[in-house]
Amino acid sequence: QGFILLDDVACVGTELSLLDCPHSNWGQHDCSHAEDVGVRSAHVFSPSGPPMRLVDGESTKEGRVEVLLNGQWGSVCDDDWTDRDAAVVCRQLGFSGTAKARAMAYFGEGHGPIHLDNVECSGMEHTLEQCARPDTRIHSCWHSEDAGVIC
Helix, strand or coil: CCCCCCCCCCCCCCCCCHHHCCCCCCCCCCCCHHHCCCCCCCEECCCCCCCEEEECCCCCCEEEEEEEECCEEEEEECCCCCHHHHHHHHHHCCCCCCCEEECCCCCCCCCCCEEECCCCCCCCCCCHHHHCCCCCCCCCCCHHHECEEEC
């Protein structure tokens, strides 16, 4: 109900604010409320290493793991994905406590590139990047194998 303020919003995903995205003039639109959009928030934080987020979970403490590389959000393949890997992701995102790994696109399939594969963490690393093997970016994965965590 009410006014429709924005239309034709064209974000690339690296903007800090929705208002940084190209869009039509305020209040100018050719749509109805049947086209209203919503957003499920994602927890994004990374003091070191590339930005990381959890998406499509029931809360900010769970979801599909996505990493921002080269301006694109991409998923992580679940090959060798364990609770140790999940612990590093949760710690990197600022969560404490137990961490559970989820595989086989438990939180749905991603749509961008698959950035990481065969991640091997001991569980003591501070960032997922520290767990990357030399062949980490070479993958034979489908989005049906996207990795997730529950922190």
